[in-house]
């Protein structure tokens with residue numbers, strides 16, 4: 001059994017490497033959802049946006065040979081799809097949760113429909129950064145093969161945390177999300193701010209989708225996403241609407257997803273499917289942990305319907 | 309005063325409102341109203357609940373669009389289509405409901421909406437300016453405190469600071485003192501008075517408390533049913549003139565005669581109750597009390613000492629962490645069946661949020677306790693809407709609720725009328741146990757007299773009444789036994805006959821030292 005040469009260390013390194021590799025879509029979707037929820041709306045359709053981003057990014061890369069252009073197009077497709085959500089929710093008496101679920105189904109359906117011709121052709125992948133050059137261990141080397149998108153997501157989390165506190169836009173977004181009365185008294189255009197928050201969130205989720213199809217696992221098929229877009233919503237609650245905590249939480253969810261494959265590579269093949277379900281258990285655990293009949297959800301934007 | 313020198317250098321504008329009319333559907337909320345506010349005036353706007361006071365100032369502030377009439381600012385006709393426009397003209401408003409962002413800090417709330425706020429906020433420089441601004445104010449708040457941790461009084465101060473910081477030279481305060489203790493109210497109004505005396509700002513104060521109007525205002529305008537009912541100098545009017553302008557020829561309800569009787573058996577008993585607030589911090593600690601049939605037990609205390617959490621437990625909106633409650637001699641599980649069987653009625657604070665369903669009509673809200681019984685529900689299943697509406701119409705007349713009709717949405721009622729609606733519902737059937745929290749908040753004189761009378765009447769008929777109020781005068785007027793709540797505990801108890809204002813005040817303030 002050569003996989004066990006490093007023993008449990010090997011499992012740990014594989015989980016860390018997997019966490020980094022798998023966490024990026026969680027990170028982008030949760031940052032996007034944070035932006036949307038900070039504006040006072042919930043977009044449950046980000047799962048659909050993610051899949052749509054994956055498809056459109058892949059298709060662009062196949063057609064043009066430019067994976068980075070694919071990332072950009074994925075973001076734009078996500079923004080466009082979220083714009084539908086934003087506009088529909090701006091109508092009076094429309095429930096954002098219901099629209100989100102509709103968008104989820106619509107987005108995935110549309111992606112499968114338009115993406116049929118792209119299942120077979122292979123697209124150029126996004127490049128790697130080798131951050132493991134200092135080590136001779138192939139395990140560490142492969143664990144530290146990192147996509148620039150991951151680093152970009154990390155920088156984006158830091159930037160958003162800063163921007164929410166230190167820019168006028170950040171203050172406006174938080175005001176609108178926390179108290180529409182206050183926003184009205186200050187003369188802000190609530191609808192416009194919410195549309196902007198939702199569209200920006202959709203762009204990020206779309207980019208997260210392109211990572212799935214253009215980097216890891218790096219193909220396009222209908223089983224590509226396993227609910228990351230939905231789990232990211234739970235993740236945002238767990239991270240208490242804080243971009244930097246979203247980053248940590250994404251690593252945690254990424255690690256949980258990587259647990260099954262890591263154990264398998266270490267030779268533990270029993271209960272593979274059980275370990276594969278780790279992220280779903282984690283989602284449940286997180287939701288139970290953050291729910292309390294006595295305490296209010298700390299940090300929740302006041303206008304968001306899940307916290308009311 | 310050097311704090312005055314920091315404020316706007318320009319003189320406050322003279323504002324005159326002419327022929328203002330505002331309709332909501334068939335209802336004319338304002339009918340050809342005129343009002344003059346000279347620069348530097350402290351102007352009081354009076355009127356009963358639903359007279360149109362809030363509507364008038366909202367038209368002035370651009371929240372509502374008037375159907376007719378215009379506003380002259382320094383003699384120039386001004387078009388004010390939004391609060392932003394009003395702010396540009398130096399008009400600012402402190403609303404009846406707070407408009408602070410509770411997840412933000414004091415500093416962030418102050419900086420909000422400042423003109424010329426760059427895309428990136430230079431916090432060190434801003435903080436320096438805010439600190440200088442605060443230093444010149446007679447009341448101060450820490451810049452880094454999160455608004456959700458502020459008490460009602462502190463929030464009110466922040467609202468006013470925010471307006472002054474934005475450079476408003478004309479401030480409208482819509483019932484600013486209804487959530488404050490008398491001391492806090494005097495402090496805030498005193499500051500406003502200094503500023504108007506120095507000719508630096510003008511103030512329009514909406515209040516139901518004539519004591520405040522007499523002490524601080526110099527001019528007064530009175531509305532009655534949407535029409536101008538009178539105006540004048542406060543100095544040349546006495547209280548009865550103002551009351552007559554407000555209520556017309558109607559008489560105020562005389563205070564109810566108290567039947568002297570011994571209180572009966574304990575109907576409501578609280579035993580060692582502990583409760584936590586939203587953050588998991590103990591809010592009520594080991595609280596024990598009894599309310600007996602035919603007595604009013606008054607709990608006095610400064611807001612934020614656990615009263616809200618206590619009432620939420622009694623209402624079944626919050627779970628206790630220790631102890632228990634007994635009603636009618638048995639453990640009380642706060643189910644609908646028990647409430648009905650035991651005749652437990654409750655008026656919480658902020659009734660629009662805590663005791664009404666916002667999207668429903670007045671009639672539906674009036675039926676929330678009874679809609680599932682005969683005759684409102686035939687066979688307990690089919691709703692009888694005609695009956696519901698008929699009963700609602702009766703209650704609307706009996707409790708003088710000002711509404712467009714039983715089918716109007718509860719949200720369109722004025723603050724005081726929402727209060728009356730909930731009271732009408734709770735008092736429409738016989739109550740054996742009545743729990744009321746700040747029952748007269750935001751009510752006009754006539755309504756206050758009526759409602760206090762209803763409470764005393766209920767007591768005379770043997771109801772056990774628990775009155776939780778921040779208004780010490782109200783407690784002294786109504787309660788048979790007075791308890792003081794501080795930091796979640798009952799720290800003092802005295803019978804009505806031996807009540808001493810100073811002693812009670814001392815215990816109320818105790819924990820703050």
Ligand SMILES: Nc1ncnc2c1ncn2[C@@H]1O[C@H](COP(=O)(O)OP(=O)(O)OP(=O)(O)O)[C@@H](O)[C@H]1O
Nearest residue numbers: 332337357358359360361362363720721722723724
């Ligand atoms: N948005 C609205 N839609 C319909 N009717 C309204 C609306 N706002 C106010 N009204 C009605 O206009 C009348 C005046 O209300 P307003 O809020 O101005 O009273 P108020 O004098 O401020 O009373 P209070 O002392 O109780 O606050 C009331 O009859 C109220 O029901």
Ligand SMILES: [Mg+2]
Nearest residue numbers: 361362722723
């Ligand atoms: Mg009002």
